[in-house]
Amino acid sequence: MTDTTHTARRVAFLVATEGIEQVELTEPWNAVEEAGHTPVLVSTESGQVQAFNHLDKGDTFPVDVTVAEAEVGDYDALVLPGGVANPDALRTDADAVSFVRTFVESGKPVAAICHAPWTLVEADVVRGRTLTSWPSLQTDLRNAGATWQDEELVVDDNLVTSRNPDDLPAFTKALVEALSR
Numbered sequence: 001m002t003d004t005t006h007t008a009r010r011v012a013f014l015v016a017t018e019g020i021e022q023v024e025l026t027e028p029w030n031a032v033e034e035a036g037h038t039p040v041l042v043s044t045e046s047g048q049v050q051a052f053n054h055l056d057k058g059d060t061f062p063v064d065v066t067v068a069e070a071e072v073g074d075y076d077a078l079v080l081p082g083g084v085a086n087p088d089a090l091r092t093d094a095d096a097v098s099f100v101r102t103f104v105e106s107g108k109p110v111a112a113i114c115h116a117p118w119t120l121v122e123a124d125v126v127r128g129r130t131l132t133s134w135p136s137l138q139t140d141l142r143n144a145g146a147t148w149q150d151e152e153l154v155v156d157d158n159l160v161t162s163r164n165p166d167d168l169p170a171f172t173k174a175l176v177e178a179l180s181r
Contacts, residue, residue, distance in 0.1 A: 009037040009076035009179045012103075014067060014096060014119075015049050019085025022051035022058035023165050024113050028079050031172035037179055040064045040075065044093045052083055068095045077179055078103045082114025082134065082164075091122035101125055104158065109178035111160040113171055117141060120159075130154055131161040 011032045013025060032039045043049050043063040051058040078100070080087065090096040101123035104110050112120055117133040118140065120126050127145030131154050138148040153170040154161050160178060162171035 010074060011037055011039050011077045011079060011179070012042045012070065012075040013039055013079045013081065014042045014090065014099065015081060016086045016089035016093070016096075017043060017045050017047075018050040018052070019083045019089060020049060020051045020081050021083035021086070021114060021165065022053055023168065024081035024083065024116075025051055025061070027165075027168045028081070028111065028113075028172050028175055031176055032079075032179070035176045035179060037076075039079075042067050042070050042099075044068075044090070044096055052085075066095075067093070067099050070099060072099065072102045072106055072108075075103075075108070077109040077111070077175070079175065080110070080112040080116035080119055082112075082116045084115050087116045087118040090119045097123050107158050109158050109160060109175070109181075111171065111175045111178070113162045113167070114164050117161060121146075126159075129159055130156045131159055132163050133161060134163055 029039045041064045046063050046066050048060040100119050104125040114134045121140050121144040130147040132149050132151050141148045152167040160174045
């Protein structure tokens with residue numbers, strides 16, 4: 001008899017303490033939950049993180065674990081939400097950069113949207129890869145050895161990338177599909 005039960009996955013959502021684009025956190029989070037998986041909020045500090053709706057403060061969210069305590073082996077996928085300040089702060093945190101580098105190198109799915117690929121650049125994991133991002137990052141990505149495309153969704157092996165909140169339907173669909181592999 002074939003086992004058709006679905007295996008729940010643990011998905012790390014890595015964010016800085018503030019500057020997260022709220023919808024780029026909440027929509028993928030909700031999609032992961034609706035697919036029967038467990039999202040986990042990982043941040044550079046314990047406590048709460050402050051999300052934003054563009055430049056206006058949004059909601060706060062409780063941190064489940066700090067990135068310094070997080071182990072890549074405990075998660076099946078990684079989501080990097082955008083917002084300008086969020087990935088800019090993450091790329092200055094050695095633990096966050098190391099976590100992202102190890103995650104990408106593990107071959108597990110890594111989904112990054114909007115400005116989040118800045119952290120991928122800092123982790124030096126985009127060389128020879130094709131991805132997309134918010135358009136202002138294209139020079140940074142090309143300088144780091146990536147091929148940049150202006151598409152709503154680019155999937156290159158385990159990297160799933162999108163440009164902005166308008167791309168969230170394609171982004172979340174690709175994330176959930178990656179979790180089923």
